[in-house]
Amino acid sequence: MDDSQIVHRVLQKDPTALYLLYDKYSGALLGVILRMCRNRFQAEDLLQETFVKIWENIGSYDSTKGRFYTWAYRIAKNTTLNALRKPDLLIQTDELSVHNNKAQSEPEQDFAELNGALQKLEPHHQEAISLVYFRGYTHREAYKEMGVPLGTFKSYVRQALSLLRENYSEQLVILWFTIELLA
């Protein structure tokens, strides 16, 4: 079943369809949320919040404008950024303070580390992509974080994306070649 069929069922308020989307995309979304907030407990809470928003706002998703993941990513990013803007409130609610203490006493796993095609990029390309795609920075915030001029930062992002594109195309060619050989 493709995403459009599943989304159609979510629109009809079928919870099973939402859980199918969760099974497919929760890992990718948690990868983003966790790299933004760096606290697993909070990240999982925000992931749950993200899927509740997906459930409630699926009517505003327009498949002609882009993939489901892109739409869900935007929700996850905005939900996380909103939560990070009011950290005090979060700490005061429920058991978060306990977990924060725990986080302070035990070193948190380094979720900043990136995998896949990104690993093959130069460190400055990696960081540029990581800042804007995985850590929720806007271009205007990210170039300051990296300490390079905005123009330079933009070209880093474009170069990185171009390299990633080549890399994924190569993967496709290799895959095609392997299939041809097997055939």
Added chain:
Amino acid sequence: MKKNKILEDGLLEKYLLDELSDNERLLVEDAIHKDSDLRAEFDVLEANFEKMAFENAIAPNAHVKGELQKRIGSPGPTERNRWPLMAAASLALLFLLTTFWMFNKWQAANDQLNLIESQTLSLQERLGVLEENYELTNNRLQLINSPNTIPLILRGNEKVPNSRAVAYVNHQNKLVVVNPQGLPNLPDNQTYQMWSDVDGEMIDMGLLPNDKELVTLKYIDRAESLNITIEPAGGNDHPTVERLISYVTL
């Protein structure tokens, strides 16, 4: 917005990341919609973005899905699917009420039908009795009025003075009918009985209860006279001649 500007300014990436102002977003969306090259560019960007995300995915703990399921609810009839169910339930209720109403109506109709049936039966019985009575009366009238019928008066002797019975004898039809109402009443253990005299022998014609208007008796051939005696209730095999109260010669 021009394609080159969108590409050079990295607006596709910013659009993907939701970093554009509302105005810029609408312009880029419009450009993607109109320009197939831009559309293809954006498709690749999105696909690579998604691949990158999957390569850097981190699996959440299982309890997160459980928590989500608690908040969203388990699969079942959805809001939209509840309407047909409610419609079906309403129809079922309507059907039930209609059935109940129809059942009551049917019961009432059935009771009335039973009543009418029993009334009809009773009327039929009464009609049967009336027809029987009418036939009997008609036969008797015809018998009495027939020119071949001989009316005979049986006057009571000294035992029952001033009493009388009337016999109608029709030799052609071989019928005898007697009106015994002029005979005095007897105790319960006694009855009147009628006999025909044939060559000196008394032959039983039947009982003659005086509470009836007309009594049909057996016609006996070659009878010379008709005789009435008082006998024990239920009648006798032989006449008690001592208690002969009336006779008439034919």
